[in-house]
Amino acid sequence: MTAYIPVLALMGVAAAIGTIVLLLTTFLGPHRPNKKKMSVYECGVPPIGDARRRVSVKFYLVAILFLLFDVEAIFFFPWAVVYKKYLLINAFILFEMLFFVAILLVGYVYILKKGALEWD
Amino acid sequence: MLSEFRSLAIISPELMLFATAILTLLADISSRAKATARGRDGSETSSYETRPHLVAAVALLGLAAALILSFRTFSMAPTEVFSRALSIDPVSQFFKTLLIFAGIITVLQGSMSREIHRTEKAELHALLVLGTLGMCIMTSAVHFLLLFLAYEMVGITGYVLAAFKRRSGLSSEAGVKLFVHGSLTTILFAIGIVMLYGIGKSFNILDIRGQLAGAAVHTGYLWVAFGLIFIALAGRLAVFPFHFLAPDIIEGSPSPVSAYFCVSSTIAAMAFALRLCIHIFSVKGDLKWVHLPGFEWPDLITGVAAVTMTIGNLTALYQTNLKRLIGYSCIAQIGYILMGIPVLTHAGIAAVLFSLATYGIVTLGTFFVIQMVTDHAGSEKITILRGLVWRNPYEGVALCIFLLSLAGLPPLVGFVGRFYVLGVVVREKLYWLSIVAAINWVLGLTYYLSMIRQVFASDRLAPGERSQPVMAANPVAQFTLAVLLLPTIVLGIYWDPLMNYITRSLGAVVW
Numbered sequence: 001m002t003a004y005i006p007v008l009a010l011m012g013v014a015a016a017i018g019t020i021v022l023l024l025t026t027f028l029g030p031h032r033p034n035k036k037k038m039s040v041y042e043c044g045v046p047p048i049g050d051a052r053r054r055v056s057v058k059f060y061l062v063a064i065l066f067l068l069f070d071v072e073a074i075f076f077f078p079w080a081v082v083y084k085k086y087l088l089i090n091a092f093i094l095f096e097m098l099f100f101v102a103i104l105l106v107g108y109v110y111i112l113k114k115g116a117l118e119w120d
Numbered sequence: 121m122l123s124e125f126r127s128l129a130i131i132s133p134e135l136m137l138f139a140t141a142i143l144t145l146l147a148d149i150s151s152r153a154k155a156t157a158r159g160r161d162g163s164e165t166s167s168y169e170t171r172p173h174l175v176a177a178v179a180l181l182g183l184a185a186a187l188i189l190s191f192r193t194f195s196m197a198p199t200e201v202f203s204r205a206l207s208i209d210p211v212s213q214f215f216k217t218l219l220i221f222a223g224i225i226t227v228l229q230g231s232m233s234r235e236i237h238r239t240e241k242a243e244l245h246a247l248l249v250l251g252t253l254g255m256c257i258m259t260s261a262v263h264f265l266l267l268f269l270a271y272e273m274v275g276i277t278g279y280v281l282a283a284f285k286r287r288s289g290l291s292s293e294a295g296v297k298l299f300v301h302g303s304l305t306t307i308l309f310a311i312g313i314v315m316l317y318g319i320g321k322s323f324n325i326l327d328i329r330g331q332l333a334g335a336a337v338h339t340g341y342l343w344v345a346f347g348l349i350f351i352a353l354a355g356r357l358a359v360f361p362f363h364f365l366a367p368d369i370i371e372g373s374p375s376p377v378s379a380y381f382c383v384s385s386t387i388a389a390m391a392f393a394l395r396l397c398i399h400i401f402s403v404k405g406d407l408k409w410v411h412l413p414g415f416e417w418p419d420l421i422t423g424v425a426a427v428t429m430t431i432g433n434l435t436a437l438y439q440t441n442l443k444r445l446i447g448y449s450c451i452a453q454i455g456y457i458l459m460g461i462p463v464l465t466h467a468g469i470a471a472v473l474f475s476l477a478t479y480g481i482v483t484l485g486t487f488f489v490i491q492m493v494t495d496h497a498g499s500e501k502i503t504i505l506r507g508l509v510w511r512n513p514y515e516g517v518a519l520c521i522f523l524l525s526l527a528g529l530p531p532l533v534g535f536v537g538r539f540y541v542l543g544v545v546v547r548e549k550l551y552w553l554s555i556v557a558a559i560n561w562v563l564g565l566t567y568y569l570s571m572i573r574q575v576f577a578s579d580r581l582a583p584g585e586r587s588q589p590v591m592a593a594n595p596v597a598q599f600t601l602a603v604l605l606l607p608t609i610v611l612g613i614y615w616d617p618l619m620n621y622i623t624r625s626l627g628a629v630v631w
Contacts, residue, residue, distance in 0.1 A: 106142055109149065
């Protein structure tokens with residue numbers, strides 16, 4: 001149980017910082033509201049209107065490619081955790097990852113050559 | 121180190137398939153020449169020149185190498201590699217050879233298809249090869265984690281392949297339907313696996329089997345686990361409650377992909393269904409397997425088989441779209457093949473393997489001719505077959521032979537497979553099922569013969585049309601047709617070698 005005390009402390013500190021910052025800005029910050037400022041924040045997109053606007057397909061392409069290469073990184077974490085332990089047994093684990101990275105590289109070269117990363 | 125590399129040598133067909141997919145994509149981008157195309161709005165886009173011939177050659181050579189490698193592991197003693205995750209046995213290698221062969225034919229079809237633009241061929245080939253790779257792993261995986269990954273690999277490549285004709289509404293519809301259905305069944309499959317894990321305390325099929333045979337497990341629990349995994353498979357197999365999807369997908373997808381779904385997907389799913397039914401939910405007896413005491417799953421499969429073939433045949437009767445018609449006939453064929461599983465004898469499983477192999481070859485042939493005709497006619501109506509045998513005699517006769525084999529007429533291979541399956545059903549005294557199958561045999565004849573009548577019909581053709589070929593002779597296509605015709609006819613007369621091989625493989629596996 002004692003192992004969880006640092007976690008609890010971290011949660012406490014996080015909650016305290018959040019509360020303090022909010023209170024400070026409320027009491028100390030200047031208040032000059034206008035209509036634009038008070039509107040709902042929606043990541044830079046107008047919050048009211050038809051949600052089915054046409055968006056260029058290029059955005060989706062970039063998003064999907066980003067997602068692919070980003071998700072691959074997840075595979076590196078468990079690998080890195082056990083890497084040292086298994087390297088002592090044999091080098092197969094190293095070759096496995098090199099192989100995996102080589103495949104990723106092929107994918108990268110493919111999208112590069114296909115022009116998927118060119119905006120125009 | 122050594123053991124891993126030894127294991128790698130044993131799965132060389134799979135590695136070869138993987139290398140093929142990568143090399144196909146690399147061949148596609150190997151050209152340095154830029155090609156500029158002018159868009160409809162006048163804007164110029166430049167991309168690298170594609171090399172469809174090089175791409176097809178790489179894919180086909182790779183698949184051929186994989187086929188040879190799988191032949192080499194054909195008669196190996198059953199082994200389990202990679203911490204007992206993959207079981208390499210004669211039966212799994214048999215399935216693999218079939219799948220890779222189907223891969224070769226579908227890739228060849230893809231390279232000839234007019235539905236697919238030349239810049240997109242490489243991706244089609246690579247996806248077909250990757251899907252085949254996933255299926256190959258599915259046939260020999262005995263660890264549920266690996267099996268799940270392979271199932272997903274087949275699924276995800278399938279979604280893309282079904283929607284490959286981007287500009288066709290039907291193709292997009294097929295892709296979306298497959299995606300929605302696939303993601304749902306994947307969840308059910310995962311829950312089914314977890315339930316089996318709850319019983320067997322292991323993801324390994326061999327361990328689960330030991331646990332199931334030893335402990336008395338509540339029957340309701342087994343039904344839920346079996347049902348969930350069966351639902352996941354039923355979509356792929358296109359059997360009764362989940363067959364609605366299959367014709368839509370087969371109609372919407374480009375023809376090579378339709379053939380891939382009809383043949384490869386079904387073979388892989390059947391391989392896994394066998395593993396599920398025999399390997400997990402049955403206990404080994406002498407000369408026969410016995411289902412787990414109190415858990416009467418064979419009754420369910422028997423019912424499903426009977427309903428599947430009846431519905432498939434009845435619905436096929438009033439189809440006017442050629443691909444859709446073949447889709448329903450595939451459902452009916454799967455129904456026939458499925459009859460061999462619940463009898464749980466060696467002869468029954470041998471009949472399933474035999475008729476599955478022959479079903480694959482014959483259906484590939486049918487789709488091959490149909491693709492050639494639909495590509496040239498630009499339509500998929502059944503009437504485009506009209507007078508084919510007079511206008512393109514070779515292709516017309518080939519199509520007739522394939523259709524007669526699907527209908528189960530002697531002396532073609534379809535008859536032999538069906539005779540074996542019906543034989544084991546009768547021997548197990550499932551008379552009602554054999555009567556249903558016999559009625560379906562006749563029902564099937566109706567629409568297969570009506571297709572053949574179209575092929576021979578010349579009365580509606582204009583006078584000059586009869587001697588005018590629909591399509592130019594293509595030597596590669598004719599050679600491929602000959603390769604597919606050969607087993608259809610030869611195995612129909614002399615089927616002993618294949619049947620003996622299957623019986624021997626079944627005897628060798630530890631199942």
